[in-house]
Amino acid sequence: xxxxxxxxxxxxxxxxxxxxxxxxxxxxxxxxxxxxxxxxxxxxxxxxxxxxxxxxxxxxxxxxxxxxxxxxxxxxxxxxxxxxxxxxxxxxxxxxxxxxxxxxxxxxxxxxxxxxxxxxxxxxxxxxxxxxxxxxxxxxxxxxxxxxxxxxxxxxxxxxxxxxxxxxxxxxxxxxxxxxxxxxxxxxxxxxxxxxxxxxxxxxxxxxxxxxxxxxxx
Amino acid sequence: xxxxxxxxxxxxxxxxxxxxxxxxxxxxxxxxxxxxxxxxxxxxxxxxxxxxxxxxxxxxxxxxxxxxxxxxxxxxxxxxxxxxxxxxxxxxxxxxxxxxxxxxxxxxxxxxxx
Numbered sequence: 001x002x003x004x005x006x007x008x009x010x011x012x013x014x015x016x017x018x019x020x021x022x023x024x025x026x027x028x029x030x031x032x033x034x035x036x037x038x039x040x041x042x043x044x045x046x047x048x049x050x051x052x053x054x055x056x057x058x059x060x061x062x063x064x065x066x067x068x069x070x071x072x073x074x075x076x077x078x079x080x081x082x083x084x085x086x087x088x089x090x091x092x093x094x095x096x097x098x099x100x101x102x103x104x105x106x107x108x109x110x111x112x113x114x115x116x117x118x119x120x121x122x123x124x125x126x127x128x129x130x131x132x133x134x135x136x137x138x139x140x141x142x143x144x145x146x147x148x149x150x151x152x153x154x155x156x157x158x159x160x161x162x163x164x165x166x167x168x169x170x171x172x173x174x175x176x177x178x179x180x181x182x183x184x185x186x187x188x189x190x191x192x193x194x195x196x197x198x199x200x201x202x203x204x205x206x207x208x209x210x211x212x213x214x215x216x217x218x
Numbered sequence: 219x220x221x222x223x224x225x226x227x228x229x230x231x232x233x234x235x236x237x238x239x240x241x242x243x244x245x246x247x248x249x250x251x252x253x254x255x256x257x258x259x260x261x262x263x264x265x266x267x268x269x270x271x272x273x274x275x276x277x278x279x280x281x282x283x284x285x286x287x288x289x290x291x292x293x294x295x296x297x298x299x300x301x302x303x304x305x306x307x308x309x310x311x312x313x314x315x316x317x318x319x320x321x322x323x324x325x326x327x328x329x330x331x332x
Contacts, residue, residue, distance in 0.1 A: 054240035057270040058309050074272040084271050105241075105332075179269070179281070181309040183240050 018189040019045050019099050024207035025193065027161075031212045037094045038161060042207050043193035045097075051188040055087060058181045059109075061173040069175065070133035076184070077117070078158075079166035089188055091162045097191040097210075098161075103154030104146035105183035108174045111144045115213050116165035123217070133172050151185045159210050219246055224325040227316035231264055231282070234327045237310040245286065245306040247328035249297045252290040255322040262287040263327070267310025282313070290323075 019025065023045045031039040055076065062069045078100075080088040091098050104111070112131045113121045122142025123130035132138040149155040158167065173180040196203060222234050235243045245263060252259050263286040268278045286306045290296050314325050 056239050057272075058267050059272055060269055071274075072272055074270060084276055179267070179283070179309060181242050181267075185240075 017101065018050065018187070019048060019097075019191050019208070021045055021048055024196070024199070024203055025097065025191075026199075026204060026207040026209050028209055028211045028215075030215055034163065035161065035212075042196045042199040042204060043095075043097075044196055045191045046194045047192040049190040051190060053089070053186045053188060055184040055186065056181060057171060058179055059171065059173045060179050061175055061177055068134065070135070070139060070172070073133060073170050073172040074182075075114075075117070076169040076171060077166050078160070078169065079164070089186065090160050090164060091190075094162050095193045095195075096162065097159065097193050099189040099191060100158040100160060101154040101187040101189070102156040102158065102169075103149050103151040103185045105151045105185070106146050107180050107182055108177040109146070109180050109182050110140065110172050110174065112142060112170040112172070113144070114168040114170065117168050119217075121213070121216050133170075139172070151183065154185065154187065165213075219328050219330055221247070221326060221328040224314050224327070226319075226321035227259060227261060227314065227323045227325060228319050229316060231266070231313040231315040234263075234312040234314055235308075235329050235331070237267060238331045241331040243308040243310075243312040244330050244332045245303040245308075245312070245327060246300050246330055247298065247326075248286070248303060249295065249324075249326040250288065250290045251295045251324040251326070252320075252322075253293055253295050255320065256292050257318060257320060258289055258291045259320055259323045260287065260289045260317040261323075261325060262315045263306060263308070264313040264315050265308035265310055266313055267308075281310075 024042060026042045027038040029040045057074050059074055060072055062072045075085055076087055077085045078087050078089050080090045115121060120130050131142045144156065171182050224232050250261050262284045265283045265285050268280045271278065285308060312329060
């Protein structure tokens with residue numbers, strides 16, 4: 001049989017996961033005055049460069065060392081520095097935006113997120129409803145597990161600019177496994193930005209709005 | 219899948235697969251051939267790694283942990299497949315250790331870095 005494939009009536013286009021050359025980004029007005037170089041400004045992405053980077057840590061679970069539950073964890077500081085816990089993946093230039101995808105290989109662990117250090121991103125509104133590793137229930141409050149953002153299909157996305165407050169990923173091995181290897185796969189999409197002095201309304205509508213982290217904690 | 223033959227077991231651990239930073243070593247197959255010579259062999263798959271620094275601790279403590287252990291009697295050959303070894307995972311380097319030195323006891327390990 002001879003068959004002529006009919007022309008499809010529609011096709012599904014899956015947009016790229018990462019910012020691409022020519023895309024527009026706008027930094028909202030809630031960025032503080034310390035970020036005056038980008039606050040309320042619109043930029044065109046002139047160049048992108050994806051940099052893969054795997055981080056790994058072998059951590060014990062509390063009972064291995066006979067310590068109280070919830071007291072052994074690793075704070076991974078993504079900001080720049082020479083400290084033991086700094087991973088130094090922040091931009092150093094004002095016209096750089098780092099869009100970072102974070103994925104986890106499978107394992108018995110959870111992650112909590114803080115920005116700046118000590119200030120959780122995922123608390124609720126009632127008193128004491130914040131993540132607490134020493135509490136068997138609230139250690140899961142706001143916890144991101146490997147299945148939430150798999151290594152092969154990462155779903156946690158971060159936007160980093162120069163001098164942003166330190167973003168902390170707290171990694172904790174769940175009870176019952178003694179030790180676990182935590183592999184964190186990063187894809188750092190380095191974006192070189194050029195400011196649009198007078199963006200049109202259409203450009204503003206198209207631009208991806210990047211808000212300051214405080215909006216997560218109203 | 220790579221595999222390694224340990225041609226004669228020793229009481230000192232021998233390396234099967236080196237540690238890879240961004241992966242664990244998963245055992246996929248294991249054959250212990252103790253058909254030749256007298257004497258049973260107790261064979262262990264060991265995991266050798268160093269802990270990372272964590273809150274209030276920057277000492278990178280080295281650890282060696284048994285992940286699998288079996289005794290194979292003289293004259294026997296035993297094979298374990300992927301299903302049997304599910305969960306035998308080494309965070310660091312994978313080693314093979316024995317309770318006796320025996321040149322005639324052969325251990326074949328298939329593994330994958332995942």
